[in-house]
Amino acid sequence: MGDDEKSLFEDFIDFHKADKKWLDDLIIMNLWLFKNIPNKGAQEDFFRHEGIKSDTKGLPPKYVETKNLLRLYCYRANNNVVFLFNGRSKTKSVSKAQDCPNVREHFHLANKIVVKLNELFKEKEIQWTKDYSDIIIEKNLVIEIE
């Protein structure tokens, strides 16, 4: 990703902030992330499992009312490190993400990235700091996804 390119999470924010219908949910999700994760850590219960053969997670948490259909896909590496990807509003009538035309693409991409990230952790391309509070990653590391 070049300096002038948007990250997946930036695209998630830019896409939804332009739509009044989702703005409140987007603000609540970000306020919740901003206030809870740094104070309490990225607890497992905070995320919904969205993985197909991977540890892909989603926000908001599993039990949040179904009215809130914004989905943000992410990867919880541990209590201190969370990778935020992209997402969209999930269609109400569809239960599986892979069947929803809005989120399908982001869901599959998130799953592919998580598989790749796990490989990079195993290969030590991404390393943990001694206390596992952060990761050490090459600044210009390029991750290729097929």
Next chain:
Amino acid sequence: MERNNIISDFLNEFNRPDLEKFVEKNTAITDKIYAVLEERGLKPADLAKMLDKSPSEVSKWLSGMHNLTLKSITKIEAVLGIDLVHIDAQKEYVYLKIKVNEKKSAVETPFEPSHYTKEVAGYY
């Protein structure tokens, strides 16, 4: 391009004190419930039993992002015997009437003897 502050930049761009208060209070309420449960050696599933609700319903309530109704909050307050929402006690007003250097409001008029008095006086 600085990417470290994507969330805080976004929140600064859309400053919404009402939603900030919502998340703040919601978090405070769920934190207090968790603290009381821990103090009493209880789990959310135990709270679900006490409330006669399903564990998933209670997990939803405790997620910190659910829009808790006042009814749900007071149900939890009742089964745990705690106050989650404090309302200032209603002020009791006592009205006092204080008269300072009050002058009589009646207008003083010159004395006029009544006709009866005059008549009676005429007999003498």
